[in-house]
Amino acid sequence: MQVTGIITNFNKDWKTGKAIVTLLLDMADMEHIEKLSKLKKLTVTLKRFFKKRSLDSNAYAWELLGRLQDELHIKKEDIYRDLIRNIGSYEIVPIKNEAVERFRESWSRNGIGWITETMKSKFERFYKRNHILWLELLHYS
16 A cells, blocks of 8 residues: 555654654555554655656657757757756766766766756866766656
8 A cells, every 4th residue: 555644643652662653644544554553564665745747748748849840940858858957956076087977978878868967076086077976757658
C-alpha cells in the first residue's frame, strides 16, 4: 500500500529508545489499516512527497518545444538543453583532468538533459577545471 500523508507528532520511547510517529494519512479505508495493524511487523518507507509530472504534461512540453523549433529554427533538443542551463539545478564538481572524458560520457548516458560544462578550477594544484553537472528537467519522448 502506498499513501500520502503528514507526520503530526513524533516522540521517543524512553524505554527502548525507538521513535514513535503519528501519521495523518490521505485515506479513509480503515479496514485496510485495521488488517495491517494485526500484523506482527511491517516495512515502512517514509520519503518526501512530490507531485510527479504526468506523461501527458511531459508530451505537451515536448510538443511546445517542437513549436519553438519550427518558429526559431533551432533543434528542440538544443532549446531543451538551454532551458536546463538557465532554469535547471546544477552541482559544481571537481574532477581529475584524466577522468573528464570518461565521466562526461558516463554522465550523458542518463538522458538528453544530463549535460556538463567545464569551468576554471580554484584548485589549480589538483584540477585544471571544475565541471558543472546539469540535471534533467523533463524526460525526452
